[in-house]
Amino acid sequence: MTEVALSRRRLFRKSLIIPTEHGSWSWLLVPFCVGAAVASGVAEASDSSLLSLALTLVGGLCAFLVRQPSAAWLRIRRGRGSRADEPLAAAWSLGLALVAGLCLVGLLALGRSALLWLMVPFGLVLLLYLLAARSGRAAMRALWTELIGAVGLALMAPAAVIAVTSQASGLGWTLWGLMAIQNALGVLYVRLRLADTHKRPANRTAVLVGHTAGLAAVTIAGFLGWVPYLSAVPFAGVLLRAVWAAQKSRPVPDVRRFGFTEVGIEILSGAWIVGSYWLW
Numbered sequence: 001m002t003e004v005a006l007s008r009r010r011l012f013r014k015s016l017i018i019p020t021e022h023g024s025w026s027w028l029l030v031p032f033c034v035g036a037a038v039a040s041g042v043a044e045a046s047d048s049s050l051l052s053l054a055l056t057l058v059g060g061l062c063a064f065l066v067r068q069p070s071a072a073w074l075r076i077r078r079g080r081g082s083r084a085d086e087p088l089a090a091a092w093s094l095g096l097a098l099v100a101g102l103c104l105v106g107l108l109a110l111g112r113s114a115l116l117w118l119m120v121p122f123g124l125v126l127l128l129y130l131l132a133a134r135s136g137r138a139a140m141r142a143l144w145t146e147l148i149g150a151v152g153l154a155l156m157a158p159a160a161v162i163a164v165t166s167q168a169s170g171l172g173w174t175l176w177g178l179m180a181i182q183n184a185l186g187v188l189y190v191r192l193r194l195a196d197t198h199k200r201p202a203n204r205t206a207v208l209v210g211h212t213a214g215l216a217a218v219t220i221a222g223f224l225g226w227v228p229y230l231s232a233v234p235f236a237g238v239l240l241r242a243v244w245a246a247q248k249s250r251p252v253p254d255v256r257r258f259g260f261t262e263v264g265i266e267i268l269s270g271a272w273i274v275g276s277y278w279l280w
Helices: 002-009 024-042 049-065 065-077 082-110 112-135 141-153 156-165 170-197 203-224 229-246 256-277
Strands: none
Touching: 002 229, 024 049, 024 141, 024 156, 024 256, 049 065, 049 112, 049 156, 065 082, 065 112, 065 229, 082 112, 112 141, 112 156, 141 170, 156 170, 170 203, 170 229, 170 256, 203 229, 229 256
């Protein structure tokens, strides 16, 4: 191995920086894209929208990535990891937090002070994740941890709306609700399929109840005029999929392909929601 390769290896360790839940990328990026597209199509954009969107995306990604090295650093401090990795984990945690902070400063300078409303819920999500990391691997893989993370990452939808319009509005919060439900239902479905794959017990009734409640919430919001009627279509589709999966054990034949399929479904659902707003 060359000296350059060794240097890169010392500076970058995938396990310390990249989140292990590969599907979580779509839980962040799809809400961001939906928020940006809907706000650009139905609301009045400001002159600095593109720069604000770029800063929001970079800052959101850094804030998302900081949890992995921070969790690793906490585990190492508690004697659950290699001491040799402690400086690298600390450096990446501080570096990513610094970039996220600088992006926030830039957004405030551009008049996006409404983003401060999102700092409290996002900070709580990060705090709960770090507390779970201190408790151990089992807590990090618990259902409540994944659901909180999925709902928290959906905050990128209102963040994108604020980046475009510079205002915290009902549009941003209703988009957060749609994306939070979509992300949470994705968690329930994926956990069910993986439990079947690894022959672990799974609460199939809870999956069905969750999907039914999600469709009911979106449908009611449509009747109240909060969201477009057509936005309920993807949720009806995933409910039918949940009914199919809950009937009997359905192991995943190819986990990698399954993951890419789920990401594709998230993207298609997000695109449908954007189209429903544009037609509304």
